[in-house]
Amino acid sequence: MLENFAYVFTFLIVGIGFVALNLFVSSLIRPNNPNEQKETVYDCGELPVGPGFTQFNMRFYLVAFVFVIFDVEIAFMYPVTVIFKDMVNSGWGILAFVEIALFIIILLVGFIYAWSQGGLEWAKSIKSQFEKTQDT
Amino acid sequence: MIGIPEIFFYIFCALIFGSSLLVVFSYNLLRSAFALFFVLFGIAGFYVLLGGDFLAVIQIMVYAGGINILLIFGTMMTGSISQPETSNPSFQGILTLIGGGGLLLILLIILNHTTWPSQSLIDHGPTTKQIGQLLLRNYILPFEVISFLLVAAMVGAIVLINKGERS
Numbered sequence: 128m129l130e131n132f133a134y135v136f137t138f139l140i141v142g143i144g145f146v147a148l149n150l151f152v153s154s155l156i157r158p159n160n161p162n163e164q165k166e167t168v169y170d171c172g173e174l175p176v177g178p179g180f181t182q183f184n185m186r187f188y189l190v191a192f193v194f195v196i197f198d199v200e201i202a203f204m205y206p207v208t209v210i211f212k213d214m215v216n217s218g219w220g221i222l223a224f225v226e227i228a229l230f231i232i233i234l235l236v237g238f239i240y241a242w243s244q245g246g247l248e249w250a251k252s253i254k255s256q257f258e259k260t261q262d263t
Numbered sequence: 264m265i266g267i268p269e270i271f272f273y274i275f276c277a278l279i280f281g282s283s284l285l286v287v288f289s290y291n292l293l294r295s296a297f298a299l300f301f302v303l304f305g306i307a308g309f310y311v312l313l314g315g316d317f318l319a320v321i322q323i324m325v326y327a328g329g330i331n332i333l334l335i336f337g338t339m340m341t342g343s344i345s346q347p348e349t350s351n352p353s354f355q356g357i358l359t360l361i362g363g364g365g366l367l368l369i370l371l372i373i374l375n376h377t378t379w380p381s382q383s384l385i386d387h388g389p390t391t392k393q394i395g396q397l398l399l400r401n402y403i404l405p406f407e408v409i410s411f412l413l414v415a416a417m418v419g420a421i422v423l424i425n426k427g428e429r430s
Binding site: 206 | 330
């Protein structure tokens with residue numbers, strides 16, 4: 128089995144080496160004459176406003192959290208998909224299908240809850256602020 | 264006689280040790296969070312050496328790829344991110360020192376007093392199929408309970424964030 132991971136290791140080395148080699152070669156052949164304007168933060172051509180180190184909105188955390196939840200779900204579904212064909216051939220296909228369907232449905236309930244609570248809406252706070260200014 | 268697995272063991276050891284020092288001693292919280300990626304990656308390497316191929320891939324997918332991103336996001340939401348140079352003080356008071364030292368002592372005592380089942384590495388081959396069979400035949404209930412646990416975590420996060428936004 129360790130031999131199989133030799134391929135993984137080869138990919139890793141080639142991947143890291145590719146990036147490192149390209150950066151090295153480009154550092155050899157590119158012109159290097161920086162000035163103040165070139166060293167400003169590139170922000171879609173706009174002049175940057177304020178410091179870069181600001182506190183981010185909590186909403187990012189929820190999206191990252193939902194990602195981790197479904198990441199774990201995939202992790203548990205993967206071994207099931209590997210043996211699903213064997214289960215079908217040995218007559219246990221329906222059971223395996225029901226089990227995995229139940230697993231997904233329970234998680235889907237959580238996803239629908241996140242959606243219904245507006246957890247996946249980006250402009251929610253901006254919209255409510257806009258409505259507030261409309262009322263007054 | 265040092266074989267190839269031993270060489271990799273020491274490479275991963277150096278990776279984990281070096282990057283955990285960076286996690287602890289870096290004054291920049293964001294750099295600590297990034298350095299944690301290499302610690303988690305090195306642990307995945309240990310899993311490979313121990314014959315847990317599925318566990319190694321899950322370690323990279325969930326911990327290095329998911330939880331670590333969550334941690335980096337979390338550091339970006341802390342109030343002290345505006346001073347990145349001093350956001351992670353390495354020394355955090357006497358009580359933390361006592362707590363950490365106590366934990367180290369307990370771990371050392373456990374390490375010394377336990378007889379570990381030591382056997383030479385057997386090549387088990389790919390383990391994903393066996394894990395799938397165990398999940399669907401022997402451990403059906405825990406498998407379904409996992410999804411409830413995940414939903415509970417998700418609902419908890421949403422409730423906390425909505426509460427935080429209202430206040």
